[in-house]
């Protein structure tokens with residue numbers, strides 16, 4: 001390859017989303033939303049640090065060998081068996097994908113989010129630019145979701161199903177599901193892992209979230225395609241949504257509302273979400 005600027009790759013690695021079944025706690029306080037990290041943060045500095053971190057991991061893996069976790073530093077969690085840099089490289093050459101939201105899971109329930117936008121230089125080479133970055137919170141029990149109720153955030157590369165919000169559509173290229181008192185993130189077997197309107201479906205949701213009452217968390221959000229076949233029990237309602245007062249989620253990823261709105265306004269349906277722990 002020519003001179004592919006692997007600019008943001010590293011940064012991406014850090015981002016980690018908490019995507020468990022978003023059993024987010026109600027009564028959030030918008031004012032508690034964390035201040036969005038400076039979008040101006042030095043991309044180079046981030047890249048450097050990210051690459052350094054990934055290098056450590058790679059070295060460790062190489063040294064230790066196999067897929068089996070034997071590293072003292074970073075044990076492989078469910079869904080973690082992919083290389084963020086490789087994924088970003090692949091996506092950089094995938095003309096259908098123009099944005100990637102990278103969530104890096106850090107310590108405990110803390111995370112960092114980076115919204116990357118693809119740019120093409122005069123030489124025709126593509127590159128990822130950090131358009132936005134901010135703090136994030138993930139699931140109460142950290143990353144590595146495998147099942148409903150584990151309050152963990154899934155790791156991996158995901159697509160987006162829909163944008164949604166209690167607030168009105170801020171202008172998005174995605175399908176925007178307006179959250180009303182009849183909207184449920186269903187956890188019942190019948191409509192598992194789907195956002196439904198109880199009046200339209202006639203389904204009385206006995207195991208799900210009445211999303212309208214989770215504000216500011218669901219003021220705006222994106223539904224990931226975690227558990228794409230809606231396999232019952234594997235985990236549901238893994239969203240990227242706004243932060244509330246709690247410094248953790250039920251498995252989703254929470255970011256400041258300003259950043260959430262920005263991403264919804266800017267992204268396209270083909271956007272990918274990478275949730276990574278390293």
Ligand SMILES: [Zn+2]
Nearest residue numbers: 186188205206
């Ligand atoms: Zn239901």
